[in-house]
Amino acid sequence: MPKITYRVGDETTTVDATVGSSMMHDAVRNDIGGIIAECGGNAMCATCHVYVEDGPVDSLPEVGFAEDEMLDCTAAPREQNSRLSCQIPVTDALDGLTVRVADEQA
Numbered sequence: 001m002p003k004i005t006y007r008v009g010d011e012t013t014t015v016d017a018t019v020g021s022s023m024m025h026d027a028v029r030n031d032i033g034g035i036i037a038e039c040g041g042n043a044m045c046a047t048c049h050v051y052v053e054d055g056p057v058d059s060l061p062e063v064g065f066a067e068d069e070m071l072d073c074t075a076a077p078r079e080q081n082s083r084l085s086c087q088i089p090v091t092d093a094l095d096g097l098t099v100r101v102a103d104e105q106a
Ligand code: FES
Pocket: 024, 036, 037, 038, 039, 040, 041, 042, 043, 044, 045, 046, 047, 048, 070, 084, 085, 086, 087
């Protein structure tokens, strides 16, 4: 089971992530704050914005077209390491990944 760490403000939480889920669904299931996920994971709301900070970043999937478009609509500034957590499927290769949840989602 891959371990993924979420930073929310000053809090850091590491969860046993579920392979086959998305990072967004896993975060919500584990009560990680700050992720609204208004559209339910369809890359239509940009309220699941995270910044990838550390770990196996090369194992992340490429940013897709819809994700790229929505990342231009995030409430917090888009950075080079911005991702929509709903567009990242959890795989064993993500073990050790650390993301920071964006301070503002809407
Ligand atoms: Fe809406 Fe990710 S949950 S874009």
